[in-house]
Amino acid sequence: MKRLLVVDDEPHVARVLRVSLAKDGWSVETARDGAEALRVIANNPPDVMITDIQMPGMGGEELCRELHASLPHRPFPILVMTSMTARDQRDWARDLGSIEFLEKPVSPRRIAALLAQLLSQEKHNA
Amino acid sequence: MPPTRSSSTDRAGLFVLSACLVAALLVAFLAVRQQTEQHSREQFEQGTRLVKALSAIPLDGLTPSSGRPNPLAAVLRAHGSADLAFGLVTDPTGRPLAEVTAPGLSPAVQPLSADRPAEWFGHGPMDSGVAGLELMEFHGPLLREGRLEGFVRIAFRAPGMGFNASQLPFVAGLALPVLLLVPLFFFLLRSQLRPLQALSARLETFTTAPPGEASARDVVSRFALFLDAAESRIRELESTRNDSETSVKLLGYKKEKVESALETLPEGVLVLDEGGVAVFANAKVGPLLGADPAGLLQKEPANWAIAPEILGVLAPLLGSQAGAAKHTASYHPGADENRRVSVWALPLFAPRDATRRLGTLLVLRETTDQLLAARARDEFIAHVAHELKTPLANISLYGELLRDEPDLPDETRIEAVNTVCDEAERAAALIGNLLNISRIEAGSIVIERQWVRLGDLLNDCMEHLSHGGRAHGLRLRVDVPPDLPPVELDKDLLRIALNNLLTNAAKYNREKGEVILSAEESDERILISVQDTGIGIPAADLERIFEKFYRSADQEAVSRGGHGLGLYLARQIVEMHQGQIGVVSQPGQGTRVTLSFRKPHVLLRAA
Numbered sequence: 254m255k256r257l258l259v260v261d262d263e264p265h266v267a268r269v270l271r272v273s274l275a276k277d278g279w280s281v282e283t284a285r286d287g288a289e290a291l292r293v294i295a296n297n298p299p300d301v302m303i304t305d306i307q308m309p310g311m312g313g314e315e316l317c318r319e320l321h322a323s324l325p326h327r328p329f330p331i332l333v334m335t336s337m338t339a340r341d342q343r344d345w346a347r348d349l350g351s352i353e354f355l356e357k358p359v360s361p362r363r364i365a366a367l368l369a370q371l372l373s374q375e376k377h378n379a
Numbered sequence: 380m381p382p383t384r385s386s387s388t389d390r391a392g393l394f395v396l397s398a399c400l401v402a403a404l405l406v407a408f409l410a411v412r413q414q415t416e417q418h419s420r421e422q423f424e425q426g427t428r429l430v431k432a433l434s435a436i437p438l439d440g441l442t443p444s445s446g447r448p449n450p451l452a453a454v455l456r457a458h459g460s461a462d463l464a465f466g467l468v469t470d471p472t473g474r475p476l477a478e479v480t481a482p483g484l485s486p487a488v489q490p491l492s493a494d495r496p497a498e499w500f501g502h503g504p505m506d507s508g509v510a511g512l513e514l515m516e517f518h519g520p521l522l523r524e525g526r527l528e529g530f531v532r533i534a535f536r537a538p539g540m541g542f543n544a545s546q547l548p549f550v551a552g553l554a555l556p557v558l559l560l561v562p563l564f565f566f567l568l569r570s571q572l573r574p575l576q577a578l579s580a581r582l583e584t585f586t587t588a589p590p591g592e593a594s595a596r597d598v599v600s601r602f603a604l605f606l607d608a609a610e611s612r613i614r615e616l617e618s619t620r621n622d623s624e625t626s627v628k629l630l631g632y633k634k635e636k637v638e639s640a641l642e643t644l645p646e647g648v649l650v651l652d653e654g655g656v657a658v659f660a661n662a663k664v665g666p667l668l669g670a671d672p673a674g675l676l677q678k679e680p681a682n683w684a685i686a687p688e689i690l691g692v693l694a695p696l697l698g699s700q701a702g703a704a705k706h707t708a709s710y711h712p713g714a715d716e717n718r719r720v721s722v723w724a725l726p727l728f729a730p731r732d733a734t735r736r737l738g739t740l741l742v743l744r745e746t747t748d749q750l751l752a753a754r755a756r757d758e759f760i761a762h763v764a765h766e767l768k769t770p771l772a773n774i775s776l777y778g779e780l781l782r783d784e785p786d787l788p789d790e791t792r793i794e795a796v797n798t799v800c801d802e803a804e805r806a807a808a809l810i811g812n813l814l815n816i817s818r819i820e821a822g823s824i825v826i827e828r829q830w831v832r833l834g835d836l837l838n839d840c841m842e843h844l845s846h847g848g849r850a851h852g853l854r855l856r857v858d859v860p861p862d863l864p865p866v867e868l869d870k871d872l873l874r875i876a877l878n879n880l881l882t883n884a885a886k887y888n889r890e891k892g893e894v895i896l897s898a899e900e901s902d903e904r905i906l907i908s909v910q911d912t913g914i915g916i917p918a919a920d921l922e923r924i925f926e927k928f929y930r931s932a933d934q935e936a937v938s939r940g941g942h943g944l945g946l947y948l949a950r951q952i953v954e955m956h957q958g959q960i961g962v963v964s965q966p967g968q969g970t971r972v973t974l975s976f977r978k979p980h981v982l983l984r985a986a
Binding site: 263265266268269272273309357358359360361362 | 768769771772773775776777779780783784787791794795798934935939
C-alpha cells in the first residue's frame with residue numbers, strides 16, 4: 254500500500270481521492286493544516302504529499318519551508334494545489350522542492366495519472 | 380501770450396526789488412539818525428559833566444606855568460574822547476590863558492559876558508573854521524572864593540549825518556539780509572507763480588472773446604462761463620475719482636470672493652505665476668502637501684514640492700514649450716502608502732487672450748478613498764473569485780468522481796450528491812447576495828411591506844439554515860413570544876438579511892455551539908436578534924463590519940471564508956425599513972446582532 258498525505262482544511266479532496274485512488278492501491282491520510290501534517294510526517298513519512306496553500310494555522314508555504322529545512326533531501330514528492338497562478342507562488346514552491354502544481358479544481362483522474370507516473374519514475378530510478 | 384506776461388512779472392519783480400532797496404536805505408538812514416541823536420545826547424551829558432568838573436579846578440591848575448606842560452591838554456587827553464576838539468581857559472575878559480585845539484581847526488570863540496552869571500554855564504554851537512564841521516561848545520566859570528577868575532570852554536565835534544565809515548558794518552549787517560532775502564523770495568514766488576501764470580494764460584485764452592469791444596459785462600459773462608466750465612470739469616474729475624475708487628473696492632471684493640470660494644473648495648488650490656512662484660495657496664494645500672501654505676508663498680516649487688511627482692507634473696508647464704494639455708499624477712503624502720493625493724496642473728490663460736499665459740494652477744485632491752475603494756474592490760474580486768471557485772472546485776471534484784466511478788457504494792454516492800448540492804447552494808448564495816446588493820444600490824429594489832408573523836418567518840429561516848451543511852452539530856433555537864403581533868415588513872428582504880446573519884452565526888460558531896434567533900417587542904420597537912456562541916469580533920473591527928467588502932483581518936475569521944457582503948446587505952435591508960442594526964460581541968464568547976424596527980403606530984405618529 255502506497256501512502257498519500259492530503260493536507261487541506263476542506264475534507265472534499267481527501268474524501269474523493271480516498272475513493273478514487275483505492276483501486277490503484279493508495280491509502281489516503283489527511284491533515285487539516287501544516288502543523289498536523291508535520292506530526293504525521295514525523296511519525297510515518299508518506300510516499301507522496303498533496304497540500305493546499307491557504308489553510309488556517311500553518312499554511313502550505315510554511316509547511317514546505319519547515320520540511321525543506323528539516324529534510325533537505327526531499328524523501329517524498331510534494332504536489333501543491335493552488336487556485337492562484339501567480340508566478341511568485343510557483344517560485345517558492347519550486348525552490349522548496351515541490352514537483353508539480355495542481356490547478357484548482359483538481360481532477361482525481363489527473364492526480365491518479367500523476368501518481369502512477371511518479372511511481373514508475375521511482376521504480377526506474379531504483 | 381505768456382512771454383509778455385512773464386516779462387511783466389519780471390518788471391514787477393524789478394519794481395519790488397527797487398522798492399525793497401529804497402526801504403532798506405530808509406531803514407539804514409533812520410537807524411543812522413537815531414544813532415546820531417543818541418551820540419548828541421551822550422556828548423551833551425559828557426560836555427556838561429566835564430565843564431562842571433573843570434570849573435571846580437582853580438585857575439592856577441589849568442594854566443601853564445614855567446616847567447610844566449599845558450595842564451588843560453593833559454586833562455583833555457585824560458578824558459580820552461576822540462570827539463573832544465577844543466579846550467580853552469580865559470580870564471573874565473576873554474583873554475586866552477591856555478588853549479588846546481585839534482589839528483586843522485581854528486574855532487571862532489565868542490566872548491562870554493562876565494556880567495551875566497546866568498550865562499556862565501552853558502552850551503551852544505561853535506564855528507569850527509572848517510566847512511561842514513560843527514562844534515558843540517560847553518563853558519563854565521572858574522571861581523575863586525565867589526569871585527570870577529575866568530572861564531573854561533571846551534568843544535566837541537558835533538556828530539554829523541554824513542556817511543560814517545565806522546557805521547558801515549552795522550548798516551551793511553542790517554541791509555544785507557534784506558537785500559539777499561528779497562531776490563530769493565522773488566524767485567521763489569516766481570517759480571510758485573508759474574503754474575498760476577499758465578492757468579491765468581489759459582484763462583485768458585478761454586475768456587478772450589473774438590477781437591472786438593470787450594465791455595465789463597463781456598468779461599464778467601466770460602468769467603462766469605469759465606467758472607461753469609471749471610466746475611463741470613472738477614465734477615468730472617471727482618466722478619472719475621469716485622468711479623476708480625469704486626472699481627478698486629469692487630476688485631478687492633471680487634478678489635476676496637474668489638479667494639473665499641477657493642478656500643471652500645474641497646481641493647487644495649495653488650496658483651503659480653509665470654515664473655513658477657507660488658502666489659496663492661488655500662488652507663487645504665497644507666495637509667495635502669505636508670507643508671505650511673503660508674510658508675510656500677513667493678517660493679519656487681523646488682522649495683515646497685516634497686513629492687517628486689509634483690515637480691514632474693509642473694515641469695512641462697513651467698518650460699517654455701507649455702501646451703494647454705492637462706497634466707496629472709498622484710503621490711502618497713508623507714510616504715504613507717495608505718493615503719493618496721492626485722495632483723492636476725493646468726495652464727492659466729488670460730480670459731480673452733488664449734495665447735497669454737498668466738501662470739499655472741495646481742489642484743490637489745485627496746483620493747485616498749478611491750485608493751482604498753480600488754484596493755478593497757481588487758481584494759473583493761479576488762475574494763469573490765476564490766469563494767466562487769471553491770464550491771465549483773468541489774462540485775467538479777465530486778462530479779468527476781460520480782462520472783468515473785460507476786461502482787461507488789451507495790453512501791459515498793449520496794454524500795457526493797449532497798456535497799454537490801451544498802456547494803451549488805453556497806455559490807448561489809454568494810451570487811444572490813451580489814445581485815441583491817447591486818440592485819439595492821441601483822435603487823431597483825422597492826420595499827414592499829406586508830403583514831408578517833415573525834414566528835413563522837424566523838422558524839422558516841432557521842429551518843433553511845439547518846438544511847445547509849454549515850449548521851451541522853450546532854444547536855439551533857428560535858425564541859419568539861406567542862403573542863407577538865404581526866409586523867409590517869418586506870418579507871423577502873428580511874429573509875435575505877436573516878439568512879445572512881444566520882449563515883454568519885453558524886460559520887463563525889464553535890463546534891457544538893448554539894445559534895439563537897429571537898424576537899421581542901418594546902413599547903415602540905420590535906427587536907430581532909441573532910446570537911451565536913462563536914469566535915466573536917475583535918473590538919477594532921466592530922465599527923467597520925457593516926461596511927461593504929469589509930473583512931476582519933482576524934486569522935480565525937479569515938480562515939472561515941466569507942465575502943464581506945452579508946452584514947452590509949443586512950444593514951442595507953434594515954435601513955430600507957427605517958430600522959437600525961447593531962452588534963455586541965465578546966471575542967471567544969459570541970456575537971449578537973440585533974435588528975430594531977419601529978412599530979407601525981410609532982411610524983404613523985412620527986409622520
